[in-house]
Amino acid sequence: MKSIIWKTFLFLLLAFVSAAGIAFPIVENPTHWYQFPFIPGLEENAKIIFFHVPTAWLTVIAFLMSTIYSFRYLRKKDMNDDIKSYTAAQLGIIFCILATVTGAVWAKFAWGSFWNWDPRQSSIFALLLIYGAWFALRTSIENEEKRATLSAVYAIIAFVTVPFFIFIMPRIMAGLHPGSADDTNSGPVVDFKMNANMMLIFYLSLIGFTILYFWMWRIGYKSLMYKERLNKQQIRG
Amino acid sequence: MSSKAYSLFIKDFRSELRTRYAINSLAMFIIVAISVILFSIGNERVNENLTAGLFWVVIFFTAMSGLARAFVSEEERGTSLTLQLIASPSTVFTGKLIFNLILVFCMNIIIAVLYSAVFDAFVIRNFVLFLCAFVLGNIGLAISSTIIAAIISKAGAKGTLYPVLSFPILLPLILTSVQLTLFSIDGTGFEKSKFELAVVICYDVIMLTASYMLFDFIWKD
Numbered sequence: 001m002k003s004i005i006w007k008t009f010l011f012l013l014l015a016f017v018s019a020a021g022i023a024f025p026i027v028e029n030p031t032h033w034y035q036f037p038f039i040p041g042l043e044e045n046a047k048i049i050f051f052h053v054p055t056a057w058l059t060v061i062a063f064l065m066s067t068i069y070s071f072r073y074l075r076k077k078d079m080n081d082d083i084k085s086y087t088a089a090q091l092g093i094i095f096c097i098l099a100t101v102t103g104a105v106w107a108k109f110a111w112g113s114f115w116n117w118d119p120r121q122s123s124i125f126a127l128l129l130i131y132g133a134w135f136a137l138r139t140s141i142e143n144e145e146k147r148a149t150l151s152a153v154y155a156i157i158a159f160v161t162v163p164f165f166i167f168i169m170p171r172i173m174a175g176l177h178p179g180s181a182d183d184t185n186s187g188p189v190v191d192f193k194m195n196a197n198m199m200l201i202f203y204l205s206l207i208g209f210t211i212l213y214f215w216m217w218r219i220g221y222k223s224l225m226y227k228e229r230l231n232k233q234q235i236r237g
Numbered sequence: 238m239s240s241k242a243y244s245l246f247i248k249d250f251r252s253e254l255r256t257r258y259a260i261n262s263l264a265m266f267i268i269v270a271i272s273v274i275l276f277s278i279g280n281e282r283v284n285e286n287l288t289a290g291l292f293w294v295v296i297f298f299t300a301m302s303g304l305a306r307a308f309v310s311e312e313e314r315g316t317s318l319t320l321q322l323i324a325s326p327s328t329v330f331t332g333k334l335i336f337n338l339i340l341v342f343c344m345n346i347i348i349a350v351l352y353s354a355v356f357d358a359f360v361i362r363n364f365v366l367f368l369c370a371f372v373l374g375n376i377g378l379a380i381s382s383t384i385i386a387a388i389i390s391k392a393g394a395k396g397t398l399y400p401v402l403s404f405p406i407l408l409p410l411i412l413t414s415v416q417l418t419l420f421s422i423d424g425t426g427f428e429k430s431k432f433e434l435a436v437v438i439c440y441d442v443i444m445l446t447a448s449y450m451l452f453d454f455i456w457k458d
Contacts (some may be wrong), residue, residue: 074454130405137402146458150388153451154413156383157406160447161440164409171418 013208020049020201030195037195048106049202054209055099061128061213062092062165067159070152080225082148085155086138087220091213093131100124103111123165130158239361241324249307253336263303263344266433270295271351283295288359292352293411296345296378301400304382305342307333308390308393326450326456330383337386338379343373362424372416373437377410381394384448389454 026044036046069085072078103124104114115121128156141147141186253259274291283291311317320329336357349371353359361367386404413436420430427434 074451084239126405126408129408133402133405136394136398137388140353140398149454150392153403153454156451157444157447160443161406164436165442169409169412173422 004213005209009207010211013204014212016052017201017205017208021047021205024197024201030197034197036198043111045106048102052099052102052106052207053202054206055095055102056124057206058209058213059092059099059124060097060162061125061210062088062095063131063159063162065217067155068093068140072153073148074156074195076235077145079144079148080221081227082152083224083228084217084221086154087217087224089131089134090153090215090220093128093135095213096124100128119169121136126165127162130162134158238271239331241328242331242335245320245324246335249332249370251338252310252402256410257341259306263299263340264347266299266302267295267344267351270298271348275355283356283358285358285360285422286419287380287426288352288356289422292359292418293310293346293374293415295352296335296347296374297404297407297411298380298400300341300382301342301403303344304337304379305386305389305399307337307383319399321456321458326453329416329456330387330452331420333387334379336372337452338376339385341379341382342373346437349403359422361421363421363426365419366425366427366430367421370414370420371435372439373441374414374417377437377441378453380408380441380444381406383397384455386443387452391455399418406444413437413440 024034024036025039028038030037065088065188066085069081069088073081074083086237100121103121107116107118107121108114111118134151134154138147141150149196267274274295308317309318324332353361382403388402389399413433415431417430417437420433434449
């Protein structure tokens with residue numbers, strides 16, 4: 001019963017965010033509650049903030065959760081923690097690809113080319129590489145406990161380099177991405193000079209996508225745990 | 238603990254002198270890598286910015302070819318269990334780290350000398366800054382490659398996985414080092430490059446701490 005309420009709430013939230021994010025018009029001087037302000041340098045392209053930013057945010061959240069469960073695995077040696085960490089990373093790589101692709105499509109319209117090694121693009125690419133290396137490491141080890149331990153160690157080592165990519169690099173290097181070090185006109189998007197309704201829909205979108213992520217993560221790790229249990233029963237029987 | 242780590246280092250040093258596997262392959266790799274660059278460039282005049290990047294490309298790939306040996310050799314000879322008995326994990330790590338540090342420094346000094354002899358455009362104007370970047374970069378390279386070598390030795394897949402796992406970890410270090418090398422070629426002062434130097438120092442300290450904390454879990458089966 002409780003889960004039905006959650007699912008309905010999530011459906012309504014995401015439906016509203018999608019409809020509002022796509023359909024609400026951008027005008028010079030917003031007078032009605034459903035109008036977004038015109039931001040110089042971004043114009044109509046500004047609407048991607050409702051869909052692109054949550055995917056990038058979830059990429060980092062997924063990595064954080066994967067690392068937290070890696071820590072817990074190393075402390076308690078509980079295989080369920082490894083499964084949770086693995087599921088979080090699986091979702092993380094999906095959102096990482098989504099963030100890269102939506103960002104590249106946006107860049108085609110805003111900057112004129114799909115890829116031009118902007119610092120933000122470099123850092124999302126580095127995250128993609130880390131996820132890729134992590135899965136390559138996991139597939140190379142047969143023994144379950146060894147795989148869990150080594151991938152947990154690698155996840156933590158990789159995680160300590162992530163702040164360099166996400167927080168340091170884009171801020172010291174000049175770039176075109178909104179919010180870069182030398183950004184003058186569209187920078188205020190990141191300083192939240194969006195008007196109130198744009199900000200509201202942006203936060204609703206963040207919340208909606210985060211709930212979606214946790215829901216997918218729960219289904220993912222539970223199904224893997226049931227699979228493990230069935231495998232063990234088959235071996236015994 | 239320090240005397241044990243030192244004797245572990247001496248053991249590695251002696252066995253290296255006996256076989257000269259790492260030294261030979263590293264020396265050949267340096268020559269191969271630099272000559273591939275020279276052949277592909279031909280008679281073109283290379284611009285200064287490119288030489289700084291290529292310098293670190295050579296260093297990265299040479300490190301990837303030679304430094305994986307540190308722990309793999311123990312696993313191949315079947316001596317890792319003996320090491321687990323006689324020394325604590327952090328001692329083993331210290332010994333291996335000293336060995337890799339010396340290897341990295343020798344290798345990179347040779348690369349730097351050869352590289353500046355071969356490329357006319359590679360002229361360092363701020364030598365002290367280059368020295369700082371070089372030393373800090375080498376320390377970071379040695380630490381990261383030692384801990385990844387430990388993971389690789391237990392993972393069983395030896396050769397191909399090493400650069401794949403190391404590259405994302407080394408990327409912040411290499412990018413900042415390339416930037417610092419560019420500054421030293423331009424002759425930029427310390428005042429303008431202090432942020433990049435701070436980033437490299439942070440990287441070294443963070444990696445050293447994380448490696449010592451996590452090595453226990455890799456080492457104990």
